[in-house]
Amino acid sequence: MNELVALSNGLAAAVQQTSQSIFAVTARRRTGSTGVHWRPGLVVTADHTVQTEDDIVLTRPDGGSVSATLAGRDPTVDLAVLRVDAGDVPVARIGDSTAVQAGHIVLAVGEGPRASWGVVSSIASGRGGPGRAVFDLDLTLYPGFSGGPLVDVSGQVIGINTSGASRSQHLAIPAAVVEALLDGLQRRGHIPRPYLGVSTQPLRLPDALRQRMSLEQDSAVIVVAVQPGSPAAQGGLMIGDVMVSLGGASITDPMDLRRVLQPDRVGESLVASVIRGGEPRDLHLRVGERSR
């Protein structure tokens, strides 16, 4: 048997095996999505495909329907965790996503099962927030593939695919990020929702200011509202402050701010570097938790 046939058989076996551990997820209108039975009773999917917290219905690989509840979500990495009575549906084989390199052949699997293949085109460190990499994929994520498994040639799940809310991206959240989220969920019983109590808008930084402050970024965010009594207010943040970094990560737009506010940072004190009245100053903000 030549190598090509061996690879082909391996890919087909990987799809067949993974398909035993995936659910079709119905938690939004129109297109459904896919979810991976990651740990017993916990199904991981893409957060942007979960638009309801009630009436979440999962379809088992054998076609049977079962209802699920939202166990927690982390919009900063587009992950949601659903709790379900999975019955005899096996959990997926999870691989070591830290060993993944650009150029590795991968498969995306959607409910059906359906499949597409391609390669990891790059590993963008920090795109999922500080210390969190995201896999950029050169493959097609077909409708309904978001939330489904990214599978390596040995059939192990190394990430969760997402086309993003815009449906135009081809990304996967590495398995290690999912594991950390599930560890936190099982430790605390829920996934905390971090909260600062601030509204911001993107702001272009004038060249003169950038030079004077030795800033490489050409944009930041300006504070347009601070909720009274919130962690932001308690930390001394004021309307009109220009925030250039938080917790050591550059803030170039409001999305960056959301990426920093990962669930495991609740309770942490972060340094916010702001410009107020043309002068730099550091504020200490303790990340709060939004009530459930």
Added chain:
Amino acid sequence: MVTDLSHLAERLRLITAEVADSGASLGSGVLWPPGCVVTNAHVVRGSRAAVRLVDGRRLEGLVIARDTDADLVLLRVLGTGIPAASIGDSAPVGSLVAAVGHPLGVRGALSVGVVHAVGPIRPDGRSWIQADVRLARGNSGGPLADASGQVIGLNAMVVGPLALAIPMREVAHFVRTAGVAAP
């Protein structure tokens, strides 16, 4: 693997014909069964077509059967001197597939992908081999083959990033209905 892939491409080019009818339409066809070339009905609208083989020879093909609904046409093409393609059953989801054709006029172009799904696109529709492989105009009628080089489908349509191929089982049924032996 690279060597295997180029062997596969060579093997498929041998059994892939360039098919042009009297209009401007240019497509592909598969040398199968022996003495014939099978292609899509939308590639050959008239009663004959010009068939160009991999070695550059041009032969005439006569339409001996047509099924517009199935989008299939069978051409009698004599004297190719090339052994007919070997055909196989559909491959499971995730299997490697290769297509050869003349997309946008590029001769003998190879595309490689995987089986995306097998079945109808819409409920109660006809069953397709749906392949995650990039094809274009000019691939129509050409082979979709598995990793061992067996032709499993006839490429017929492109829907977004998906290629739809008519399963060879269906093609064989069409050929037999035309009274031609389909090995």
